[in-house]
Amino acid sequence: MTKQSSLSWREAITVYSRPRVFSLLFLGFSAGLPYLLVFSTLSAWLASVDVSRATIGFFSWLGVTYSVKVFWSPVVDRLKLGWLERWLGQRRSWMLVAQIGVAIGLLGMAATDPTTNITQVAWFGLLVAFSAATQDISVDAYRIEAASDKYQAAMSACYVFGYRLALLVAGAGALYIAQAGGWQLAYTVMALLMGVGIVTVLLVREPPRRRPPALDLDREVEQAAQAGGHLPAGLSRAIAWFVSAVAGPFVDFFKRYGWSALLLLLFISLYRLSDIMMGAMANPFYVDMGYTLEEIANVSKVFGFFMTMAGSALAGVLVVRFGILPILMLGAIMAATTNLLFAWLSLQEPTQLLLALVISADNLGAGIATVAFIAYLSSLTSSAYSATQYALFSSLMTLPGKFVGGFSGVVVEGLGYGHFFVITACAGIPAVILLLLLMRHPEWTPARAESKAD
Numbered sequence: 001m002t003k004q005s006s007l008s009w010r011e012a013i014t015v016y017s018r019p020r021v022f023s024l025l026f027l028g029f030s031a032g033l034p035y036l037l038v039f040s041t042l043s044a045w046l047a048s049v050d051v052s053r054a055t056i057g058f059f060s061w062l063g064v065t066y067s068v069k070v071f072w073s074p075v076v077d078r079l080k081l082g083w084l085e086r087w088l089g090q091r092r093s094w095m096l097v098a099q100i101g102v103a104i105g106l107l108g109m110a111a112t113d114p115t116t117n118i119t120q121v122a123w124f125g126l127l128v129a130f131s132a133a134t135q136d137i138s139v140d141a142y143r144i145e146a147a148s149d150k151y152q153a154a155m156s157a158c159y160v161f162g163y164r165l166a167l168l169v170a171g172a173g174a175l176y177i178a179q180a181g182g183w184q185l186a187y188t189v190m191a192l193l194m195g196v197g198i199v200t201v202l203l204v205r206e207p208p209r210r211r212p213p214a215l216d217l218d219r220e221v222e223q224a225a226q227a228g229g230h231l232p233a234g235l236s237r238a239i240a241w242f243v244s245a246v247a248g249p250f251v252d253f254f255k256r257y258g259w260s261a262l263l264l265l266l267f268i269s270l271y272r273l274s275d276i277m278m279g280a281m282a283n284p285f286y287v288d289m290g291y292t293l294e295e296i297a298n299v300s301k302v303f304g305f306f307m308t309m310a311g312s313a314l315a316g317v318l319v320v321r322f323g324i325l326p327i328l329m330l331g332a333i334m335a336a337t338t339n340l341l342f343a344w345l346s347l348q349e350p351t352q353l354l355l356a357l358v359i360s361a362d363n364l365g366a367g368i369a370t371v372a373f374i375a376y377l378s379s380l381t382s383s384a385y386s387a388t389q390y391a392l393f394s395s396l397m398t399l400p401g402k403f404v405g406g407f408s409g410v411v412v413e414g415l416g417y418g419h420f421f422v423i424t425a426c427a428g429i430p431a432v433i434l435l436l437l438l439m440r441h442p443e444w445t446p447a448r449a450e451s452k453a454d
Helices: 009-017 019-037 040-048 053-067 073-078 082-088 090-110 118-146 149-181 183-193 195-203 212-229 233-257 260-271 273-279 282-289 293-322 324-345 352-380 386-396 399-405 408-415 417-426 429-440
Strands: none
Touching: 019 040, 019 090, 019 118, 019 149, 019 183, 019 195, 040 053, 040 149, 040 183, 053 118, 073 118, 073 233, 073 386, 082 090, 090 118, 090 183, 090 195, 118 149, 118 352, 118 386, 149 183, 149 293, 149 324, 149 352, 183 195, 233 260, 233 386, 260 273, 260 352, 260 386, 260 399, 260 429, 273 324, 273 399, 273 417, 273 429, 282 293, 293 324, 293 352, 324 352, 324 417, 324 429, 352 386, 386 399, 408 417
16 A cells, blocks of 8 residues: 555556546546535525525435434445346445435425425435435445555546536536526436436446455354354344444454554544634635635635646546555645645735635645545455445544534634634644554555455
């Protein structure tokens, strides 16, 4: 994981031409499309038809499904979907079912009038959110298993690009369609666009899977259940399957990494802390500095989008060329230093040029850090439990930042924006220190033993 690649720059850049890498662009689009359709876009629809603000607030609870997806990720990891699994394989079958669930939910929302049947809109919205979270689990597992670790950053870059493109379509695109033809048309079009993911699933190949650790744990638990309670064979197998699916990912992770697993989990929880803390106060900072809403939209949303994509694409090439850990360090340093740029910006007169320069640096760094970190988390998973372990990692990497970010407004009110951004920059130091330890002791994070398809 830490060795420099022998590939030339030209060979590193051509990584994006690999079919499995490029396919993540379309799977990322499919994963990103439902997100805003049960959040801000749905809120805009409900507000436009005079649904009460209290009711709109309750609809935000649909997002809880994304935060708790780790609880049913073992099912996606282990449960076979009958003939569909035999036709498509484990990962593709779950992706297809989830995508169809999203499309059905969106069509149901399009066919329902929220002014007369808000409850039905909520149920269809829950179907969309649950199916979308399930799609995230299965797509992440497919991405991890479809290519070797050296291609994970490029696959992550394609995924992030597709995801963010989908956010534009489901956000601004849906609003434009709703303005021209109504919300029913907008949600119908979004449902049809889920066909991008469905077609991709049918075209790509199922990645190979090697699962001896899971099977060994199954047998151990089954034998223990039979010996301890003299249970029927069928019930023993059911208990073994459940315990292996739920406990197996954690047992496997600590068995592979030993005591360093705690260090890895700490690093995962701290790496994005600086970015997430700063992000909570970014838009209020722009407004309080005197930037107009148009300036904020043009620079932070549109221009920032392209800078993030540039950083993501660059990270995919750099990881192939130099390895994951050096680019992780680059992303961590950029996250901290760009927060210091925001502290400097808070002392300047507001000009669009300065805003563009600071946001460009911040989004470029964020793109590099995000892609490198996704690739790193992917390399830590076992192919036996890739869906569950990655769902755990992805939840852990945002939880501390979201919790601490809740106090960001208190810090700003007490100390001001300048001191706040300095504090968020310092919050990135522990991650840098831990990363230096990991780089000095590569044996603490050995590359995955099992081979995967290129």
